[in-house]
Amino acid sequence: MNFKNRDIISIKDFSKEEIDYILDYAKRMIPYANAEKHTTLLNQHILAALFFEPSTRTRLSFESAMHRLGGNVIGFADPSGTSQKKGESLADTIRMADSYSDAIVIRHPQEGAARLAAEFSEVPVLNAGDGAGQHPTQCLLDLFTILTEKKKIKGNKVVLLGDLKYGRTVHSLAYALSLFKADLTFVSPETLKMPKEVINECKEFGVEPVSTSNLEKAIKEADVLYVTRIQKERFPDAEEYNRVVGSYKVDNTLLQQAKQDLIVMHPLPRVVEIDPEVDKTKHALYFKQAFNGLPVRMALLSLILGGKKL
Amino acid sequence: MKELKVTPIKDGTVIDHITPGHALKVLHVLKIPESTSSVVSILMNVNGKKGKKDIVKIENRELDPKELDKIALIAPKATINIIRDYEVVKKHIVELPNEVVGLTKCSNPTCISNAREPVESRFHVISKDPLRIKCYYCEREPEDIAEGII
Numbered sequence: 001m002n003f004k005n006r007d008i009i010s011i012k013d014f015s016k017e018e019i020d021y022i023l024d025y026a027k028r029m030i031p032y033a034n035a036e037k038h039t040t041l042l043n044q045h046i047l048a049a050l051f052f053e054p055s056t057r058t059r060l061s062f063e064s065a066m067h068r069l070g071g072n073v074i075g076f077a078d079p080s081g082t083s084q085k086k087g088e089s090l091a092d093t094i095r096m097a098d099s100y101s102d103a104i105v106i107r108h109p110q111e112g113a114a115r116l117a118a119e120f121s122e123v124p125v126l127n128a129g130d131g132a133g134q135h136p137t138q139c140l141l142d143l144f145t146i147l148t149e150k151k152k153i154k155g156n157k158v159v160l161l162g163d164l165k166y167g168r169t170v171h172s173l174a175y176a177l178s179l180f181k182a183d184l185t186f187v188s189p190e191t192l193k194m195p196k197e198v199i200n201e202c203k204e205f206g207v208e209p210v211s212t213s214n215l216e217k218a219i220k221e222a223d224v225l226y227v228t229r230i231q232k233e234r235f236p237d238a239e240e241y242n243r244v245v246g247s248y249k250v251d252n253t254l255l256q257q258a259k260q261d262l263i264v265m266h267p268l269p270r271v272v273e274i275d276p277e278v279d280k281t282k283h284a285l286y287f288k289q290a291f292n293g294l295p296v297r298m299a300l301l302s303l304i305l306g307g308k309k310l
Numbered sequence: 311m312k313e314l315k316v317t318p319i320k321d322g323t324v325i326d327h328i329t330p331g332h333a334l335k336v337l338h339v340l341k342i343p344e345s346t347s348s349v350v351s352i353l354m355n356v357n358g359k360k361g362k363k364d365i366v367k368i369e370n371r372e373l374d375p376k377e378l379d380k381i382a383l384i385a386p387k388a389t390i391n392i393i394r395d396y397e398v399v400k401k402h403i404v405e406l407p408n409e410v411v412g413l414t415k416c417s418n419p420t421c422i423s424n425a426r427e428p429v430e431s432r433f434h435v436i437s438k439d440p441l442r443i444k445c446y447y448c449e450r451e452p453e454d455i456a457e458g459i460i
């Protein structure tokens with residue numbers, strides 16, 4: 001399977017076999033990600049990291065991934081000091097970054113920005129989140145986390161909880177989990193339900209998701225509980241946000257009803273939706289999940305830059 | 311003598327087999343009345359061989375290929391007859407391509423294709439009947455395609 005120069009824009013651009021291949025390669029990256037082993041695989045390669053929107057985990061893990069592979073990173077974490085502020089188009093910024101680097105990773109507040117960047121770039125483009133659109137590397141690391149903890153994805157009962165309307169993570173994840181034939185339950189406040197088109201996509205893979213607002217009932221059977229933050233920045237209306245914020249919370253009382261081996265995941269940052277008391281339980285997987293971004297992004301960078309395989 | 315509801319036209323275009331109720335949307339995409347001062351006739355809910363349909367007749371104007379593509383987006387079963395001296399000289403059955411470029415705007419205001427970037431709007435046709443299109447950039451499906459037509 002050849003990924004050289006391939007853009008990573010949307011999880012929907014990848015077949016199940018290709019995702020399996022990436023996840024399998026990511027597993028082999030773990031000793032390099034936690035510095036047990038060292039490599040100069042991407043020596044002399046430069047990654048341009050263009051973050052037009054704030055990011056902590058995604059940006060740091062992309063930078064760390066590139067450094068762990070022996071490569072270098074240029075870029076910015078805040079567009080205020082760039083030509084964008086002077087009115088430069090994204091297309092022109094990309095043409096410039098393309099000539100300075102071997103790959104571009106971009107986060108941008110507008111949907112479709114990464115797809116546009118790929119049109120104007122010769123070097124491969126990785127989407128690190130485009131507004132409320134796609135975030136494929138998050139999706140891959142979520143799949144990787146379930147796979148490594150549960151040994152398989154198929155057949156797991158996965159509960160997606162929270163803002164299922166605006167949350168980009170849960171849309172791509174619902175699609176990908178359906179591709180892998182997981183059982184899906186969507187739990188959300190009434191006004192933040194999973195959009196119909198996402199549910200239809202799941203059905204196209206033969207998965208029949210259950211939608212409910214009853215978390216207590218859903219958690220009893222769950223193998224994976226995937227919690228998301230209600231993202232204030234995605235709400236068109238502050239009133240709507242105020243009505244739903246704090247409408248659900250995962251704490252130890254709730255988890256008493258869960259299976260012993262339930263894993264709790266969260267793309268982070270969390271605010272109030274998971275009580276810190278959960279951190280100490282064996283259910284809490286979200287920090288390990290955040291670490292998993294590193295081997296997954298190392299695998300992707302290595303594959304698209306055509307580095308010899310480790 | 312029986313009076314005709316709408317008389318035949320001498321020169322111009324007759325758009326037939328428009329989905330019933332969509333005639334005004336066809337006028338909207340053709341920028342009528344702004345783009346013509348000639349006579350335009352509209353028939354809605356006419357009984358045809360295959361059920362009800364709308365018909366639009368535009369005098370002294372022949373549609374160009376780009377306009378035909380736009381009509382395909384809102385009336386995918388339409389036929390377009392070019393009339394010269396009361397005769398049909400050309401007949402087009404509109405056909406939607408697999409990709410629609412530069413014809414309709416993405417309805418998502420934060421889609422990058424609506425920003426000041428050097429790109430045209432671009433949609434994949436995911437279903438022709440019923441018509442469903444998906445933005446190449448933001449992957450959203452517009453609810454009202456006619457609304458966004460450029």
